[in-house]
Amino acid sequence: MHGTERFTAAVHQWLLGMFSPGAAHIAEMVLTGLAYLAFFAVAGLALVYLERRIAAFFQVRLGPNRVGPFGLLQTVADALKLVAKEPIGTKKADHFLYSLAPYFLIISSLMAISVIPMGAGFSAFDIDVGVFFLIAVSSVGVLGILIAGWGSYNKYSLIGALRSGAQMISYELSVGLSLLTMILLVGSLRFSDVVQAQSDYWLIFKGHIPAFIAFVIFIISGTAESNRTPFDLVEAESELGAGFHSEYSGIQFAFFFLSEFINMFIISAVAATVFLGGWMPFHIGDLEGFNHIMDYIPGPVWFFIKTGFIIFLMMWFRWTFPRLRIDQLMKLEWKYLLPLNLLNILLMAFFVWKGWYL
Amino acid sequence: MTERIIFYILAFIMIVFSLMSVTSTKIIRSAIYLLGVLMATAGLYFLFNLNFLGAIQLTVYAGGIMVLIVIAILLTHHVGFGLPVPDKKHMILGWLAAMIGITISFFQFTTHTFKPKIGNLDDRVSKMGADMLHYGDGGFVLPFEVISILLLAGIIAAITIAKGGIPHLKKRLKSGQPTTVSSSTKKQ
Numbered sequence: 001m002h003g004t005e006r007f008t009a010a011v012h013q014w015l016l017g018m019f020s021p022g023a024a025h026i027a028e029m030v031l032t033g034l035a036y037l038a039f040f041a042v043a044g045l046a047l048v049y050l051e052r053r054i055a056a057f058f059q060v061r062l063g064p065n066r067v068g069p070f071g072l073l074q075t076v077a078d079a080l081k082l083v084a085k086e087p088i089g090t091k092k093a094d095h096f097l098y099s100l101a102p103y104f105l106i107i108s109s110l111m112a113i114s115v116i117p118m119g120a121g122f123s124a125f126d127i128d129v130g131v132f133f134l135i136a137v138s139s140v141g142v143l144g145i146l147i148a149g150w151g152s153y154n155k156y157s158l159i160g161a162l163r164s165g166a167q168m169i170s171y172e173l174s175v176g177l178s179l180l181t182m183i184l185l186v187g188s189l190r191f192s193d194v195v196q197a198q199s200d201y202w203l204i205f206k207g208h209i210p211a212f213i214a215f216v217i218f219i220i221s222g223t224a225e226s227n228r229t230p231f232d233l234v235e236a237e238s239e240l241g242a243g244f245h246s247e248y249s250g251i252q253f254a255f256f257f258l259s260e261f262i263n264m265f266i267i268s269a270v271a272a273t274v275f276l277g278g279w280m281p282f283h284i285g286d287l288e289g290f291n292h293i294m295d296y297i298p299g300p301v302w303f304f305i306k307t308g309f310i311i312f313l314m315m316w317f318r319w320t321f322p323r324l325r326i327d328q329l330m331k332l333e334w335k336y337l338l339p340l341n342l343l344n345i346l347l348m349a350f351f352v353w354k355g356w357y358l
Numbered sequence: 359m360t361e362r363i364i365f366y367i368l369a370f371i372m373i374v375f376s377l378m379s380v381t382s383t384k385i386i387r388s389a390i391y392l393l394g395v396l397m398a399t400a401g402l403y404f405l406f407n408l409n410f411l412g413a414i415q416l417t418v419y420a421g422g423i424m425v426l427i428v429i430a431i432l433l434t435h436h437v438g439f440g441l442p443v444p445d446k447k448h449m450i451l452g453w454l455a456a457m458i459g460i461t462i463s464f465f466q467f468t469t470h471t472f473k474p475k476i477g478n479l480d481d482r483v484s485k486m487g488a489d490m491l492h493y494g495d496g497g498f499v500l501p502f503e504v505i506s507i508l509l510l511a512g513i514i515a516a517i518t519i520a521k522g523g524i525p526h527l528k529k530r531l532k533s534g535q536p537t538t539v540s541s542s543t544k545k546q
Binding site for chain 2: 022025026094096097100127128129132133135136137139140142143146147149150158161162165169172187188189
């Protein structure tokens with residue numbers, strides 16, 4: 001039994017000791033929800049801090065370093081400032097849709113994060129169709145961006161929203177197909193099965209050539225899906241102000257900002273789970289001694305190290321590649337990534353059929 | 359008990375949103391209310407443990423069709439553009455038709471006895487996939503393939519229209535005549 005499983009079992013027993021089974025069930029649901037919300041806020045703040053520190057590192061600066069030790073409290077102070085600010089909207093905007101839009105993004109990211117296992121048995125909603133469910137709920141988020149752009153009554157917002165709609169719909173295909181390539185190896189859409197299948201080798205080593213191609217495609221399209229540089233046409237500062245959230249301020253802006261970083265976390269977590277083994281420690285075949293040493297590091301630590309690595313990669317992209325034009329963006333997806341992806345699925349199916357994997 | 363409460367909440371959301379969707383005069387708002395109905399339906403599927411169906415509902419309706427509808431509205435309408443309120447006669451007729459519909463379905467639901475399905479529903483995705491490509495008894499390979507051909511035809515049609523590659527339409531475009539397909543087919 002893994003540490004995280006023991007932890008959830010202990011919490012379950014503790015609640016059963018305090019309440020009747022029905023009330024304990026409800027208390028568990030509420031606690032899980034609160035835990036995810038807390039994680040959401042903390043991860044968002046930590047990621048903003050990391051982004052600023054890493055950006056500074058690439059530009060040979062120091063970044064935030066005054067508030068708290070190493071500037072750790074800088075983003076907390078920024079968040080407090082945003083919460084305290086007055087929300088100012090446009091007069092002619094559709095106020096209902098304007099205030100509704102941020103919740104679409106927040107809720108879709110929260111639902112997406114609930115299926116990712118952060119340790120053994122440590123996910124809120126481990127369902128049979130986990131990977132597909134993740135793609136399904138993250139496709140709802142784009143509606144929030146479209147409505148935000150429309151409801152703001154601002155041409156820059158509207159252009160940003162339409163760009164984002166086109167971009168996210170196109171790149172969703174590549175995200176889904178590259179995940180499907182890996183599902184061929186596992187044979188199950190359940191996230192815990194995907195992780196369990198990697199107990200001997202991680203999938204990226206198991207599927208070697210097609211898996212590596214799928215990994216590269218997933219990272220590219222995942223970066224596009226979370227609207228990050230070099231695919232940040234949606235909020236291209238030099239062209240559109242802030243894009244779809246130009247007219248938002250105060251806590252609503254904070255919601256957009258937060259959900260953007262959480263989306264990056266989700267993409268990285270999925271990449272870590274599907275390609276790099278999730279919470280599974282690094283094992284090499286049947287090298288008993290080595291595997292035992294690796295087992296001493298707990299699952300969540302592995303998960304966050306791998307996710308952090310992908311997040312670092314995505315932050316690195318931001319200071320390496322220039323922004324694409326909208327036609328280049330569409331060409332990249334529909335003329336290069338999509339056909340490559342379909343061929344890659346065929347290749348992977350052939351490899352699985354012949355048994356040419358580890 | 360909890361499930362029953364969640365069911366009633368979802369059903370209430372569905373009824374309220376579907377009413378708001380047809381009574382709103384702002385077209386984008388009715389689209390959003392419709393989205394509420396579709397999401398609540400997905401919620402119902404998840405409540406009944408039909409996870410695959412729920413995820414399909416979310417991808418196809420919320421992620422696909424609603425995004426298409428919203429983009430179509432964004433491209434064709436003006437912010438704050440409201441549809442005109444229909445005149446008295448149409449409103450009365452509409453309400454009358456709705457009432458008749460409600461009465462008939464209410465009558466049906468109260469008189470018909472529903473048989474609960476006995477046994478476990480096998481809704482594993484792997485089973486579904488195997489059934490989809492099974493060509494023996496109870497397999498769905500023919501409809502599956504026919505639908506994929508239909509989709510291919512749809513994609514080709516979309517590309518043809520987008521590229522403007524229909525010859526007689528092109529000719530009419532040049533000469534400035536009306537270019538709707540129906541008028542051109544009538545004359546031939």
